[in-house]
Amino acid sequence: MTTMEQLNALPVPTWNHLGVNAAPASAALPPVPDGGWGETNTKYDPLPAGAACRPTIPRACVNLVSGLGEQADRAIRTQANFARFFAAEGKLEAPILLRETLDARGPNAVTHTALHAKAGSDVTFVQLAQGAGTSAALTQIAAERDAHVKLVQVQLLTPASRRWNGVAIRCATGARVEVVRIELGAGIVVAGARAALASRGGEFDLDAVYYGGGDAVLDFNDVSVHTARDTTSELHTAGVLADRAQKVLRGTIDFRRGAVRGVGHESEDVLLFSPAVRNRTTPLILCTEEQVEGQHAATIGRLDEGMLYYLASRGLDPEEAKRLMVDARFAPAIDKLPDDALQAAVRAEIGRRLDHHA
Amino acid sequence: MAEVKKTQVEPIDRSMYDFRYEVNAAFQVDSGLTPEIVETISEEKHDPDWMRAFRLKALDVYNRTALPSWGPPLDGLNMANIVTYVRPNTEMQAKWADVPDDIKNTFERLGIPQAERASLAGVGAQYDSEVVYHNVRKEVQEQGVVYTDLESALHSDHAERIREHFMHLVPPSDHKFAALHGAVWSGGSYVYVPAGVSVEIPLQSYFRLNAPGAGQFEHTLIIVEEGAYLHFIEGCSAPKYNVANLHAGCVEIYVGKNARVRYSTIENWSKNMYNLNTKRALVAEGGTIEWVSGSFGSHTSYLYPMSVLRGAGARMEFTGITFAGAGQELDTGAQVIHAAPRTSSHIVTKSIARDGGVSNFRSAVVVTKDAKDAKSSVSCESLMLDDRSRSDTIPVMDIACDQVDVGHEAKIGRISEEAVFYLMSRGLSEADARALIVGGFAEPIAKELPLEYAVEMNNLIHLEMQGTIG
Numbered sequence: 001m002t003t004m005e006q007l008n009a010l011p012v013p014t015w016n017h018l019g020v021n022a023a024p025a026s027a028a029l030p031p032v033p034d035g036g037w038g039e040t041n042t043k044y045d046p047l048p049a050g051a052a053c054r055p056t057i058p059r060a061c062v063n064l065v066s067g068l069g070e071q072a073d074r075a076i077r078t079q080a081n082f083a084r085f086f087a088a089e090g091k092l093e094a095p096i097l098l099r100e101t102l103d104a105r106g107p108n109a110v111t112h113t114a115l116h117a118k119a120g121s122d123v124t125f126v127q128l129a130q131g132a133g134t135s136a137a138l139t140q141i142a143a144e145r146d147a148h149v150k151l152v153q154v155q156l157l158t159p160a161s162r163r164w165n166g167v168a169i170r171c172a173t174g175a176r177v178e179v180v181r182i183e184l185g186a187g188i189v190v191a192g193a194r195a196a197l198a199s200r201g202g203e204f205d206l207d208a209v210y211y212g213g214g215d216a217v218l219d220f221n222d223v224s225v226h227t228a229r230d231t232t233s234e235l236h237t238a239g240v241l242a243d244r245a246q247k248v249l250r251g252t253i254d255f256r257r258g259a260v261r262g263v264g265h266e267s268e269d270v271l272l273f274s275p276a277v278r279n280r281t282t283p284l285i286l287c288t289e290e291q292v293e294g295q296h297a298a299t300i301g302r303l304d305e306g307m308l309y310y311l312a313s314r315g316l317d318p319e320e321a322k323r324l325m326v327d328a329r330f331a332p333a334i335d336k337l338p339d340d341a342l343q344a345a346v347r348a349e350i351g352r353r354l355d356h357h358a
Numbered sequence: 359m360a361e362v363k364k365t366q367v368e369p370i371d372r373s374m375y376d377f378r379y380e381v382n383a384a385f386q387v388d389s390g391l392t393p394e395i396v397e398t399i400s401e402e403k404h405d406p407d408w409m410r411a412f413r414l415k416a417l418d419v420y421n422r423t424a425l426p427s428w429g430p431p432l433d434g435l436n437m438a439n440i441v442t443y444v445r446p447n448t449e450m451q452a453k454w455a456d457v458p459d460d461i462k463n464t465f466e467r468l469g470i471p472q473a474e475r476a477s478l479a480g481v482g483a484q485y486d487s488e489v490v491y492h493n494v495r496k497e498v499q500e501q502g503v504v505y506t507d508l509e510s511a512l513h514s515d516h517a518e519r520i521r522e523h524f525m526h527l528v529p530p531s532d533h534k535f536a537a538l539h540g541a542v543w544s545g546g547s548y549v550y551v552p553a554g555v556s557v558e559i560p561l562q563s564y565f566r567l568n569a570p571g572a573g574q575f576e577h578t579l580i581i582v583e584e585g586a587y588l589h590f591i592e593g594c595s596a597p598k599y600n601v602a603n604l605h606a607g608c609v610e611i612y613v614g615k616n617a618r619v620r621y622s623t624i625e626n627w628s629k630n631m632y633n634l635n636t637k638r639a640l641v642a643e644g645g646t647i648e649w650v651s652g653s654f655g656s657h658t659s660y661l662y663p664m665s666v667l668r669g670a671g672a673r674m675e676f677t678g679i680t681f682a683g684a685g686q687e688l689d690t691g692a693q694v695i696h697a698a699p700r701t702s703s704h705i706v707t708k709s710i711a712r713d714g715g716v717s718n719f720r721s722a723v724v725v726t727k728d729a730k731d732a733k734s735s736v737s738c739e740s741l742m743l744d745d746r747s748r749s750d751t752i753p754v755m756d757i758a759c760d761q762v763d764v765g766h767e768a769k770i771g772r773i774s775e776e777a778v779f780y781l782m783s784r785g786l787s788e789a790d791a792r793a794l795i796v797g798g799f800a801e802p803i804a805k806e807l808p809l810e811y812a813v814e815m816n817n818l819i820h821l822e823m824q825g826t827i828g
Contacts, residue, residue: 013428018722018754021428085659101428255770261501271759275727279758283766285751290742300757 007072008192010222011252011285019249020282023219027190029075029136029164033108041106041131041339042082047095051123057085061114061140066166067192067221068138073166076138080112087116088123088149090128095124095338096154100135102161103274107133117147117175124150129157130247135186136164145199147344150178152337156349157185159214167193171231179287181208183218192221197231197259207333208237211353212245212277223252226259226292236268238329242273252284255292262292269329270300273357307351323354372627386444391437391573393417396541396618399443403509403544408521409753416530416540430687435632440604441572442542443720445628450507452493460698465752469595470564478591479694480505480679482563483748484576487544489631498557505561508577511548520548527610527638528668535606535634535660535701539575543608543627546576549590553614558810560589565607567594567631571600573604580621584642591808595626595655600655603631611639613647615669620648624811627655629685634660643669643698651678652815653690662720663727667701667729679815682715682747688705691720691738691753696762705736708803710796721753723764730761739801740770 007023014021047053066073068298076082086096100109107131117123121144127245129135134258135157143149155163163186169177179211189212195204212218219290226235235251253264270279311321327334330350372412385402387395396417400410425432439516448458454471465471465483473481480494482505489507512520527708530540547563567574581590594605605627618638625678627633633656639647665674676692694703705722711717719738740749751768773795781791797804797816804812 012750012752014720014752014754016427018724018756020754120562168436203761272757272762275760277758277760278756281755281757281766283753283768285740285768285770286748286751287740287742287770288745288748288766290745290747292742292770292772294768295768296751296768298755298764298766300755301762302760304481 001230006069007189008067008219008250009069010221010250010282010284011223011254012284019114020280023190024217027188027217027219029072030134030162031078037079037081039106040081040109041101041103042109042111043099044084045097045260048092050088050090050092050121051096052087055083055084056084057112057114061085061116061142063196064140064168064170064196066138066168067194067223068164068166068190069192072164073138073168076110076136076164076166077112077313079178080110082109083112085114085116086125087118088121088206089118091122092124095126095212097126098128100127100129100137101155102131102133102135106282108135109133109135110190111135111137115142115149117141117143117149117209118144122148122218124152125153126152126338129155132158132161134162138166138168140168141177142170143172143177146174147172148161148176150180150336150338152180153182154342154346155183155185156345159187159216161186162188163190165191165218169193169195169204171195171197171199173199173203174201175199176203176205178205178336180333181206182333182346183210184346184353187214187216189216189218194223194225195233197233198227200228202228203232203343206236206327207336208212209330209333210239210247211350212228212247213242213353214240214245216245217242218245218247220248221250222310223254224264225256226255226256226262226264229260230259233264233269235267236332238333240271240273240326241277244274244276244334246278248280248282250282250283251296253294253296254286255289255294257288259289261289264291264292264294266296271326271329305358309325323351324351326354382632384571386441389439391417391442394670399542399544402443402445404513406512407448407518409823413732413760415543416537419530420537420541423537425534427466427475429660432632432658434602434657435604436602439571439601441569442575443544444569445570446485446490448490451491454491457491460828461490462567464566465564466764473562478560478562480561482507482547484545484563484565486569486572487566487574489545494561501555502552503555503557504548506548508546508548508579516548516550519550519581522611523581523612525608525610527640528608531569532636534743536608536636537780539577539606539608539636542573543575543577546578546607547688549580549588551582551586554585556587557589560591562591562593565594567605571601571603573606576607578607578609579770580611580619582613582617582619582644584616585785586614586617589622590621592621592623595628605631605635607635609637612646613641613645615642616644617642618646618648620650622650622808622811624652624807625655629655629657632658637663639663641663641667641669641674643674645669646673649676649678649692651676651690652803652807652811653678653680653688656688657686659688659690661690662693664695665703665764666695666697667703667716668697670698671700672698673701676705677803677806679705680707680717681711682711682717684713684715687716688743689718689720693722694724694734696725696734698728698734699730700732702727702733707738708800709738709740709749710743710799711740711747711749714746716748718752719751722756723754724756725759725762725764727758729759732759732764733763736766738768739799740771741796742772768800
């Protein structure tokens with residue numbers, strides 16, 4: 001892949017010295033290795049009734065832009081070693097499950113998937129990334145009238161791995177797309193979701209969780225663009241930073257003219273577990289429409305000592321109390337995972353990370 | 359949420375500020391920016407050698423520095439057309455009676471002499487590039503307080519102190535317009551408050567730009583020593599011309615240990631003005647800087663006072679309101695750097711956009727690794743009065759210390775129809791109900807302003823809201 005000039009670009013730039021206008025050079029998409037990306041061990045489970053799959057992705061989906069930006073999207077699309085188009089009709093009784101397993105035989109997954117949720121459909125699309133290597137994924141979702149899509153992304157890669165994750169969404173009238181994004185591993189994590197709410201009543205909800213340790217570089221860029229009436233977005237992120245991890249979160253709610261009665265809320269809650277971490281948070285609200293309600297909030301700091309003291313007085317030791325308070329922050333996302341085993345796996349991974357930083 | 363009728367508001371009445379006198383300059387440089395112009399300014403001002411060298415170095419930095427890659431467009435500003443120095447036809451006076459009639463009338467219409475008599479400890483008045491009046495009450499002088507124009511101070515026994523502080527907080531390398539300021543600065547005030555002295559009533563500087571196509575580059579340097587207190591008020595206005603004017607002033611404030619400074623600004627430049635001003639405070643241990651800022655005028659503003667909290671326990675408070683109307687793009691906010699333990703900052707802003715205006719809030723809260731137990735809170739609220747206007751909120755929090763408590767909240771919205779309905783049910787007209795609500799929105803800021811400015815701001819808001827409701 002080519003080096004990105006504007007990866008995860010902030011929709012409206014600010015002071016350059018703060019380093020938030022785009023992802024840093026160290027997080028750029030890597031060049032194509034000699035001999036290409038090779039084979040990948042990316043597979044999907046047998047599809048539930050109502051779902052179909054084919055290898056060619058229609059142009060209508062291809063044109064949707066993710067939070068990573070057009071240049072990164074194009075690089076992933078054109079270099080993908082796994083590309084599939086999924087279509088969903090009616091209410092699917094089970095999720096579509098895609099597994100990226102990075103191993104010695106297939107350490108690089110460049111994955112381009114698109115999901116067409118037909119009118120009135122109800123579909124859950126689970127993407128699981130595990131192993132060691134490089135994962136670059138672009139997911140494009142077109143949700144038709146009154147469709148409901150839940151996209152669940154769980155990333156449990158090793159610390160030496162690298163991860164790029166772009167999500168592009170278009171909501172038709174009354175459509176709702178929920179994204180649950182859990183990024184717990186990898187040394188470089190670059191993720192960006194962008195929703196185009198261009199039809200009446202469209203809704204985009206994002207519940208994101210991250211855990212950065214070691215020398216991890218995490219860079220997020222989530223954007224909700226409201227151009228139609230009665231559109232809604234809820235962008236909520238919770239994270240932990242430990243060791244020397246660095247993170248930038250850009251969250252943008254963009255109310256454009258015509259987004260009458262638009263509502264957008266965003267929040268971030270960051271726990272800092274080390275004096276050597278660096279956290280940057282940039283929550284934007286852009287507004288050219290009068291009749292909207294937009295709100296953002298951010299809380300950054302260590303665990304509340306008063307709460308820790310209270311929990312200790314109830315008999316919890318400090319580590320148990322810490323675990324409880326992290327779980328409380330992550331629960332809104334984890335509880336949305338559609339499978340108990342997956343929830344348990346995620347909680348176990350978070351437990352391991354907390355043990356490491358005890 | 360029910361769909362509402364649109365509110366139309368009339369443009370602001372600026373007749374109080376929009377009057378002009380024929381330019382009667384004693385001297386002015388050619389438009390544009392060259393080493394010869396900078397040397398001429400330096401010569402006119404009888405600069406010491408170090409200042410002349412400083413100006414030329416700053417010009418070099420200016421020529422090598424790009425325009426900002428963010429913020430409102432600056433396309434209408436062409437430095438080749440800006441006259442950087444206009445000396446009015448008078449020396450600085452200590453009595454209003456000695457100020458030439460046209461200049462005196464200007465400040466009288468703006469209410470400055472009356473305010474001095476009523477409620478100020480000292481006044482400085484700048485007309486175009488030079489200070490034309492400066493006076494401070496005898497009892498304040500007797501406390502050791504120095505309040506004078508910067509040029510006079512450069513040739514006084516404070517010269518060395520000025521050299522040690524001038525553009526150390528805002529170096530010319532900071533950005534292009536700081537470099538421009540370093541090259542062509544003229545006028546402004548120097549304030550020195552000795553340790554332990556509390557200046558109980560405020561000092562005020564008022565800046566008036568009368569010449570079309572001119573720039574104003576005043577420098578305000580304030581040094582408040584340990585345990586001292588000062589309230590400084592800055593006001594500025596200009597008549598409207600159909601050519602661009604430029605204001606690239608600079609304010610540097612040094613707040614000593616356990617000292618407190620309140621800096622209040624009411625900016626009411628005309629709508630042809632590019633207001634690219636830089637303000638910065640360095641706060642020592644236990645010191646406090648309080649900024650109160652009202653931005654109403656200008657065509658384009660970049661204005662984000664910065665506080666560097668360098669000493670343990672230093673505090674910063676910023677309270678600001680921005681009101682943008684037709685043809686205005688006001689990009690305002692605040693910056694704070696927590697560089698020591700137990701520092702705290704509190705930023706509260708309100709912004710209103712109407713009639714196609716653009717009102718942006720931009721902020722940066724930076725907490726360094728040394729700032730253990732720092733606390734910061736930011737709250738910004740924006741009110742959109744129509745769908746032709748724009749309001750963006752662009753905050754950044756950059757935190758490099760784990761033992762901190764940083765909070766941020768922002769809201770954007772419109773006038774509550776339920777509140778309008780309630781007030782109308784109590785007998786108010788719709789226009790009065792809306793004006794009352796906007797006034798209430800701005801109230802937390804107004805109460806921080808000096809009384810006469812708070813009254814003026816409320817009047818401005820009421821004027822704004824007297825438009826057609828339909």
